[in-house]
Amino acid sequence: MRRVSDILREEREKKNLSLEYIEKTTKIRVEYLKAIEEGRFHTLPSESYALGFVKNYASFLGLSRARIVALFRREYKEENREIIPNFRKNTNRFSKNPFRNSKNILITAIFLIVAVYIFFQYNSLLFGPPLSVSSPKNGETIHNNVVEIKGKTDPYAVLSIDGEEIFVGIDGSFKKSIYVFPGNKKISIVAKNRFGKETKQNFEVKVE
Structure with missing residues (x-):
């Protein structure tokens, strides 16, 4: 038995009409007309829309x-009988082992956790800990x-200012007030990780 799509397409071609012309006349979009002529009714917005389009096209x-x-x-x-079993088949394929996806x-x-850990350990073997001084500025x-003196470093680093070990907070921040005499004062800050790798910052301030 001939299909709706074939009947509509053959009749349109017999009348030598383009889909674009039919779109302008019926207000049915070209992509919907193509779907109807190809029998792809499930790609239309809904069954009621598809039925309305087919009625208007036939008229x-x-x-x-x-x-x-x-x-x-x-x-x-x-068409629905063909689509639904395939959908269920695909759904069952993923639901046969409900723990498989969770395991993966x-x-x-x-x-990923192990990779990140190894990366940071390797980085610590090669380089010293991060060290930044927010106050004072060099030459201030x-x-x-x-x-x-304020700044931030690795919370696990050992920090010293002019050779004196300074407490480092859990967030890596540190703060230390030192007494200085008038004139130029050189300050040295050293952060050392557990592998002995160091990061140093030397700066100078002028005291008036």
């Missing part, structure tokens, strides 16, 4: 709406005899 071509609608309903049901995710997460002029 425009001068075909029997009742016959076309009857054929459409039969074909639409057949867990393995991937563990692998201080107008009192107390210089407050």
